[in-house]
Amino acid sequence: xxxxxxxxxxxxxxxxxxxxxxxxxxxxxxxxxxxxxxxxxxxxxxxxxxxxxxxxxxxxxxxxxxxxxxxxxxxxxxxxxxxxxxxxxxxxxxxxxxxxxxxxxxxxxxxxxxxxxxxxxxxxxxxxxxxxxxxxxxxxxxxxxxxxxxxxxxxxxxxxxxxxxxxxxxxxxxxxxxxxxxxxxxxxxxxxxxxxxxxxxxxxxxxxxxxxxxxxxxxxxxxxxxxxxxxxxxxxxxxxxxxxxxxxxxxxxxxxxxxxxxxxxxxxxxxxxxxxxxxxxxxxxxxxxxxxxxxxxxxxxxxxxxxxxxxxxxxxxxxxxxxxxxxxxxxxxxxxxxxxxxxxxxxxxxxxxxxxxxxxxxxxxxxxxxxxxxxxxxxxxxxxxxxxxxxxx
Numbered sequence: 001x002x003x004x005x006x007x008x009x010x011x012x013x014x015x016x017x018x019x020x021x022x023x024x025x026x027x028x029x030x031x032x033x034x035x036x037x038x039x040x041x042x043x044x045x046x047x048x049x050x051x052x053x054x055x056x057x058x059x060x061x062x063x064x065x066x067x068x069x070x071x072x073x074x075x076x077x078x079x080x081x082x083x084x085x086x087x088x089x090x091x092x093x094x095x096x097x098x099x100x101x102x103x104x105x106x107x108x109x110x111x112x113x114x115x116x117x118x119x120x121x122x123x124x125x126x127x128x129x130x131x132x133x134x135x136x137x138x139x140x141x142x143x144x145x146x147x148x149x150x151x152x153x154x155x156x157x158x159x160x161x162x163x164x165x166x167x168x169x170x171x172x173x174x175x176x177x178x179x180x181x182x183x184x185x186x187x188x189x190x191x192x193x194x195x196x197x198x199x200x201x202x203x204x205x206x207x208x209x210x211x212x213x214x215x216x217x218x219x220x221x222x223x224x225x226x227x228x229x230x231x232x233x234x235x236x237x238x239x240x241x242x243x244x245x246x247x248x249x250x251x252x253x254x255x256x257x258x259x260x261x262x263x264x265x266x267x268x269x270x271x272x273x274x275x276x277x278x279x280x281x282x283x284x285x286x287x288x289x290x291x292x293x294x295x296x297x298x299x300x301x302x303x304x305x306x307x308x309x310x311x312x313x314x315x316x317x318x319x320x321x322x323x324x325x326x327x328x329x330x331x332x333x334x335x336x337x338x339x340x341x342x343x344x345x346x347x348x349x350x351x352x353x354x355x356x357x358x359x360x361x362x363x364x365x366x367x368x369x370x371x372x373x374x375x376x377x378x379x380x381x382x383x384x385x386x387x388x389x390x391x392x393x
Contacts, residue, residue: 023129023143026047028126032081036077037079039391040075040076040389041076041077041390042075042386043072043074043388044070044071044384044386045070045386046071047068047147047383047384048381050064050380051065051141052377052379054378057373057375059328059329059337059340060324060331061331065093066095067092067093067096070089071087071088071106073087074086083110085124088105089105090103091147104148107124108121108122109123117156117158119154120152120153125152125168127153127168128147129142131164133186136311136318136325138230138322149166150169151168164189168186169183170182173238176239176240177236178241179241181235182232184233186231188228188229189227190224190225190227193225194222195222196222220258221257222257223256225254226270226272228251229250231248231249231250233245244280244283245282248280248317248318250274250276251274252274252275253273254270254294255270271294271296273292274291275292276316278317286327287315287316287328290316290317291314303349303350304348305348305349308343310343311325311342312341327339340370342368342369343369345364345365346362346363348360357384361378361379362379363378364377
């Protein structure tokens with residue numbers, strides 16, 4: 001069986017190269033328009049989701065996430081480079097009681113540099129899949145189950161460097177709180193060591209990074225080292241929770257190659273070495289360190305993508321990672337698999353249905369090499385984003 005698996009991997013490496021799945025359609029990234037200086041605007045995001053995992057393994061059992069999210073905001077730009085946004089996030093998982101089962105206020109102060117390359121956010125972040133992390137480190141379901149992140153964030157986007165670093169404060173404590181404070185932090189950066197870009201004449205000023213809207217580039221290729229790090233902390237000094245503190249680190253270092261031609265094809269290949277380390281002795285986890293290898297190859301032509309991902313993990317744990325990659329079970333307490341080896345074949349369809357309206361559909365079977373079993377998932381996402389300036393005087 002292993003010979004068959006590696007033959008399939010070799011076939012994809014030789015014929016179709018594309019890397020980490022492009023989640024641009026699912027992420028939260030809003031832009032500050034200098035022309036809106038001194039104006040109010042209305043922003044609205046509606047995200048509809050159906051994600052069904054037909055999993056029958058001991059690490060993660062299948063479930064269905066089916067519902068809709070609404071995030072209306074009022075924004076004001078006191079200057080050309082500062083936007084202040086306030087809104088409310090609403091989520092309805094279909095069939096839930098009450099129907100609106102998540103209501104969260106949101107507030108963001110977003111400051112951009114005069115050249116638009118540097119951005120600082122305070123409050124509600126451009127989080128979840130906008131961090132563009134690999135799936136073993138960051139949950140692919142975060143856009144559904146953990147979309148709202150609050151804290152501080154710094155981003156850099158130039159022709160050669162992309163950087164996102166953030167702190168997400170997940171649980172606040174006061175003196176005498178019966179639980180511990182909790183936060184996570186991360187950094188993701190990539191930079192070009194070899195690069196050639198020819199922009200679409202209709203979009204000559206669009207900076208290149210490896211997950212932007214490919215339709216805005218006429219021709220490109222780039223070779224990029226990639227670094228991703230996350231930290232998870234559970235602790236504090238003023239609570240009355242007597243359980244142990246947790247400090248956990250995960251990271252990935254890799255290399256990616258990206259190339260494409262407007263309206264013809266886009267391909268990329270990535271390979272990462274991945275690690276896990278618990279720096280405390282909390283007793284919550286069966287392993288205190290682990291490692292892994294994650295590789296992606298795929299090709300996109302027009303709206304269609306075919307991709308493959310390979311994962312090998314040894315005693316790997318990531319609190320914020322996608323469950324299926326972990327060495328500990330999400331659904332069977334105490335069950336572990338020291339070694340996990342998975343091969344995914346993914347079929348994706350991404351389409352702009354209308355201005356601001358996007359559709360993403362996915363079918364993702366995978367083979368569990370160690371357990372000789374196959375499971376699959378399918379997903380459909382419909383996203384609508386509106387930005388309307390209210391006073392045009």
